[in-house]
Amino acid sequence: MARTVLFHELGGPEVLRVEDAPVGAPGPGELRLRIEAIGLNRAEALFRSGHYIEPVRRFPAKLGAEAAGVVEAVGEGVTGFEPGQPVSTVPAFSQNDYGVYAETAIVPASAVLHRPEGIGAVEGAAMWMPYGTAYGALVEVGGLGPGDIVVLNAASSSVGLAAIQVAHRVGATPIALTRTAAKKAALLKAGAAEVVVTEEEDVVPRVREATGGRGARIVFDAVAGPGVTDLARVVADGGTLLVYGALSGEPTPYPGVELGLPALNMRSYTVLEATTRPERLRRLEAFVASGFRTGAFGAVVDRTFPLEDIVEAHRHLESNSQVGKIVVTVPR
Numbered sequence: 001m002a003r004t005v006l007f008h009e010l011g012g013p014e015v016l017r018v019e020d021a022p023v024g025a026p027g028p029g030e031l032r033l034r035i036e037a038i039g040l041n042r043a044e045a046l047f048r049s050g051h052y053i054e055p056v057r058r059f060p061a062k063l064g065a066e067a068a069g070v071v072e073a074v075g076e077g078v079t080g081f082e083p084g085q086p087v088s089t090v091p092a093f094s095q096n097d098y099g100v101y102a103e104t105a106i107v108p109a110s111a112v113l114h115r116p117e118g119i120g121a122v123e124g125a126a127m128w129m130p131y132g133t134a135y136g137a138l139v140e141v142g143g144l145g146p147g148d149i150v151v152l153n154a155a156s157s158s159v160g161l162a163a164i165q166v167a168h169r170v171g172a173t174p175i176a177l178t179r180t181a182a183k184k185a186a187l188l189k190a191g192a193a194e195v196v197v198t199e200e201e202d203v204v205p206r207v208r209e210a211t212g213g214r215g216a217r218i219v220f221d222a223v224a225g226p227g228v229t230d231l232a233r234v235v236a237d238g239g240t241l242l243v244y245g246a247l248s249g250e251p252t253p254y255p256g257v258e259l260g261l262p263a264l265n266m267r268s269y270t271v272l273e274a275t276t277r278p279e280r281l282r283r284l285e286a287f288v289a290s291g292f293r294t295g296a297f298g299a300v301v302d303r304t305f306p307l308e309d310i311v312e313a314h315r316h317l318e319s320n321s322q323v324g325k326i327v328v329t330v331p332r
Helices: 042-051 128-141 158-169 181-190 203-210 225-233 278-294 307-319
Strands: 002-007 016-021 030-039 067-074 086-089 104-109 112-114 149-152 171-177 193-197 216-221 235-243 265-268 301-306 324-329
Touching: 002 104, 002 307, 016 307, 030 086, 042 307, 067 104, 128 158, 128 216, 128 235, 128 278, 149 158, 158 171, 158 181, 158 278, 171 181, 171 203, 181 193, 181 324, 203 225, 216 225, 225 235, 301 307, 307 324
Parallel strands: 149 171, 149 216, 171 193, 216 235, 235 265, 301 324
Antiparallel strands: 002 016, 030 067, 030 104, 030 324, 067 086, 086 112
């Protein structure tokens, strides 16, 4: 038995319960991990509340796809892992099948990466999803490179902050969008070349001014909803509007017709595009691990909570007041 976060109905953070649940042995292609730290993601709040891209299929339901821990047991057919090795999981499976909000969890070996030397549990639970999402979208899909400009919406999120560093790593210039001025200083310190406060400034002229009228090669948007029309206005000719989240909760129009059918690419993206394709995952792992080894990348952790305070951790996640990653630790 292991302390495990479960929910028996859809709803707010208050539906989460820490209960004793059986774990068992890993099956073929699986590992059993002793979890040390868990990285929280917006997808988990959406799944818990019934607003995710995938519905909850059964109750009680588990949560979580990103964690750091130690291998406890290796299932049949799994190679490259041994008990005692420090590892991290990446989002590469359905939360209907697996969940890492627990003291001990079974996960598919295909979703587990070796933790780079010198990376602790908290950092190991806060690095792969943010940097993997940013790398997969901006570099693998978007082809971001030297001299390009990228506009980052919801830039104070863990993915937004990672995207700033990924942009610098490939020689591009990041422009950050944030709703209030409260996070402007943190974004400039993180390396944003410009910060646009969307509640106080008009995004289109500010970005046009910052880009010398050219617009951005890529606009990376976690919000979606009606705001995509203005974001599309700042995409350079032939550039791409990449939507990787739906924080607005509102219907998202296709802006091309309203804008006169410009040379605009608009596509969706989730980290699963990279983590469920072995060759892309291999490149993602090499890129992110290299950035951490050289000190070019670092995990930005907003707050940590113990597992027993998972409800408060989810409330903080939904407050939108955080800068960076929220991590839940698993005391022993």
